[in-house]
Amino acid sequence: MSTHARPRIGEQHCQECLVSIGPERIREEFPTLWTKVHGKPLVYLDNAATTQKPRSVIEALTRYYTEENSNVHRGVHLLSQVATQAYESGRTKVRQFVNAAHDREIIFTRGTTEGINLVAQTYGRRALRAGDEVLISAMEHHSNIVPWQMICEEKGAALKVIPMNDAGELLLEEYRRLLTDRTKLVAVTHVSNALGTVNPIQDVIALAHGRGIPVLVDGAQAVSHMPVDVRELDCDFYAFSGHKLFGPTGIGILYGKAYLLEAMPPYQGGGDMISAVTFEKTIYNTLPYKFEAGTPHIAGVIGLAAAIEYVERVGRNQIAAYEADLLAYGTEILTAVPGLRLIGTARDKAGVLSFVLDGIHAHDVGTILDLEGVAVRAGHHCAMPVMKRFGLPATARASLAFYNTRADLDALAKGLHKVREVFA
Amino acid sequence: MSDLRELYQQVILDHYKRPRNFKKLDGATRQAEGNNPLCGDQITVYLHMDGDLIRDISFEGAGCAISQSAASLMTTVLKGKTKAEAGALFEKFHEMVTGGENAVDPMELGKLAVFCGVKEFPVRVKCASLPWHTMRAALEGQNGSVSTE
Numbered sequence: 050m051s052t053h054a055r056p057r058i059g060e061q062h063c064q065e066c067l068v069s070i071g072p073e074r075i076r077e078e079f080p081t082l083w084t085k086v087h088g089k090p091l092v093y094l095d096n097a098a099t100t101q102k103p104r105s106v107i108e109a110l111t112r113y114y115t116e117e118n119s120n121v122h123r124g125v126h127l128l129s130q131v132a133t134q135a136y137e138s139g140r141t142k143v144r145q146f147v148n149a150a151h152d153r154e155i156i157f158t159r160g161t162t163e164g165i166n167l168v169a170q171t172y173g174r175r176a177l178r179a180g181d182e183v184l185i186s187a188m189e190h191h192s193n194i195v196p197w198q199m200i201c202e203e204k205g206a207a208l209k210v211i212p213m214n215d216a217g218e219l220l221l222e223e224y225r226r227l228l229t230d231r232t233k234l235v236a237v238t239h240v241s242n243a244l245g246t247v248n249p250i251q252d253v254i255a256l257a258h259g260r261g262i263p264v265l266v267d268g269a270q271a272v273s274h275m276p277v278d279v280r281e282l283d284c285d286f287y288a289f290s291g292h293k294l295f296g297p298t299g300i301g302i303l304y305g306k307a308y309l310l311e312a313m314p315p316y317q318g319g320g321d322m323i324s325a326v327t328f329e330k331t332i333y334n335t336l337p338y339k340f341e342a343g344t345p346h347i348a349g350v351i352g353l354a355a356a357i358e359y360v361e362r363v364g365r366n367q368i369a370a371y372e373a374d375l376l377a378y379g380t381e382i383l384t385a386v387p388g389l390r391l392i393g394t395a396r397d398k399a400g401v402l403s404f405v406l407d408g409i410h411a412h413d414v415g416t417i418l419d420l421e422g423v424a425v426r427a428g429h430h431c432a433m434p435v436m437k438r439f440g441l442p443a444t445a446r447a448s449l450a451f452y453n454t455r456a457d458l459d460a461l462a463k464g465l466h467k468v469r470e471v472f473a
Numbered sequence: 474m475s476d477l478r479e480l481y482q483q484v485i486l487d488h489y490k491r492p493r494n495f496k497k498l499d500g501a502t503r504q505a506e507g508n509n510p511l512c513g514d515q516i517t518v519y520l521h522m523d524g525d526l527i528r529d530i531s532f533e534g535a536g537c538a539i540s541q542s543a544a545s546l547m548t549t550v551l552k553g554k555t556k557a558e559a560g561a562l563f564e565k566f567h568e569m570v571t572g573g574e575n576a577v578d579p580m581e582l583g584k585l586a587v588f589c590g591v592k593e594f595p596v597r598v599k600c601a602s603l604p605w606h607t608m609r610a611a612l613e614g615q616n617g618s619v620s621t622e
């Protein structure tokens with residue numbers, strides 16, 4: 050694999066349409082997309098699991114480790130100052146990316162999962178009493194179910210679930226009924242990883258706020274597909290993962306409204322989260338450091354900042370428009386495959402084509418597609434209650450990013466015909 | 474395509490589409506349930522034991538072609554075998570699908586040799602071995618459930 054010295058997209062501040070940049074130019078930037086699997090060119094359609102990384106992210110990581118490596122918020126020496134500067138400007142970049150009001154509302158975590166656990170273990174532990182309720186939806190990822198189950202069990206509180214219809218759309222009337230004086234928090238996904246549903250999250254938030262209930266949004270599957278503005282949404286917490294946004298693994302973000310974060314106890318204790326320690330008493334640091342105990346994932350933040358820059362150069366509105374077209378095309382050609390049933394047919398969808406083939410298990414579909422070079426996920430997608438809701442053991446799932454093309458979806462359809470041939 | 478045909482041999486597809494001994498066994502003396510949580514494969518194995526002899530065996534379940542055909546073929550070879558023979562066969566089968574150190578001559582495995590392609594697919598080994606783990610749990614009288622995770 051050679052490295053090229055082609056101009057990068059967007060270096061000329063390109064805000065024009067993604068399609069005019071050309072998918073080929075974009076694919077150039079993602080070295081993993083050039084690999085072959087089983088002797089076939091990789092067709093990567095597992096972006097909901099994790100996304101590939103553009104060269105600018107890989108280079109940012111290399112640069113940090115080769116030229117700037119040092120700890121943050123500690124040294125008086127130059128490199129430590131450089132690292133601290135890079136780390137904190139990463140926070141500013143994230144703040145701008147989600148349009149939060151203050152840098153201190155951006156907490157770095159390991160990922161979406163840790164962000165949700167943080168809120169459950171701090172906000173949840175303070176707010177919940179026996180008999181209280183936490184409200185989630187029927188399409189949550191396990192990481193937005195289990196942390197609530199754990200704290201509810203500890204507190205004698207109950208977990209309630211907003212149901213969905215057969216298309217995979219939340220039932221807002223039911224939701225309205227489930228909001229009561231006992232509800233202490235609503236935690237709902239922005240986009241479903243198993244079905245692709247884009248939830249009417251603004252309505253979900255407004256209805257909860259009407260009763261003074263805060264809302265956590267799981268944004269893991271949203272940020273790579275569409276613009277997200279936490280102030281416009283008015284969500285109280287918003288959690289997402291760097292690795293699903295073309296950045297490194299091990300870095301995530303929890304946005305929280307400052308007044309809520311201020312009132313919450315720390316999550317973990319250690320270095321960085323304190324301002325003074327004696328054996329009798331510790332004075333906690335201010336936001337956001339109160340929630341960032343220990344040496345953080347400095348390289349992760351730097352890589353994530355590079356990923357965000359990349360996404361902004363491509364343009365989030367452009368990404369959304371391009372992917373909408375791709376999803377419509379994928380829906381059309383998959384629907385034409387005999388015996389194929391799409392799971393998740395909400396009117397508003399992003400990035401995900403989940404499906405089953407008559408009489409053929411998803412795992413077999415996944416194996417045969419893999420041999421054709423087509424990478425999809427087969428299984429329950431960490432959303433076993435969703436599978437149960439649809440009465441399925443598993444689905445196969447193709448999930449999109451802006452570097453995918455119609456040709457990728459054609460390869461998927463061709464692969465599915467091969468699957469049917471094998472089982473004919 | 475050659476890998477593909479090696480994994481999905483006609484015998485395997487045939488047993489997947491028309492599983493043998495697919496029923497709840499009347500007069501079963503033992504049974505066990507097995508799950509592969511990763512992909513949702515699920516199997517119940519029923520045994521009718523006569524001392525150490527497997528007088529009859531059947532299964533029920535749902536899952537991928539590999540797990541279901543492995544269960545079906547297993548029931549056809551184990552009927553009339555002793556507990557010790559079944560255990561020895563499982564060892565050999567396991568060696569073959571995992572590509573273990575003690576290379577097994579597929580001939581020793583008779584019709585079970587159709588699963589030799591599985592060793593090229595590490596993520597599918599669990600599918601092929603689930604019915605066998607479940608059978609062994611039933612043999613050893615651990616009524617309950619086994620899991621590949």
Ligand SMILES: Cc1ncc(COP(=O)(O)O)c(C=O)c1O
Pocket residue numbers: 097098159160161162163190192193238240241242267269270290431
């Ligand atoms: C909707 C949703 N929420 C949460 C997560 C968990 O993200 P992570 O594993 O990065 O913490 C995922 C990842 O699959 C997801 O799709």
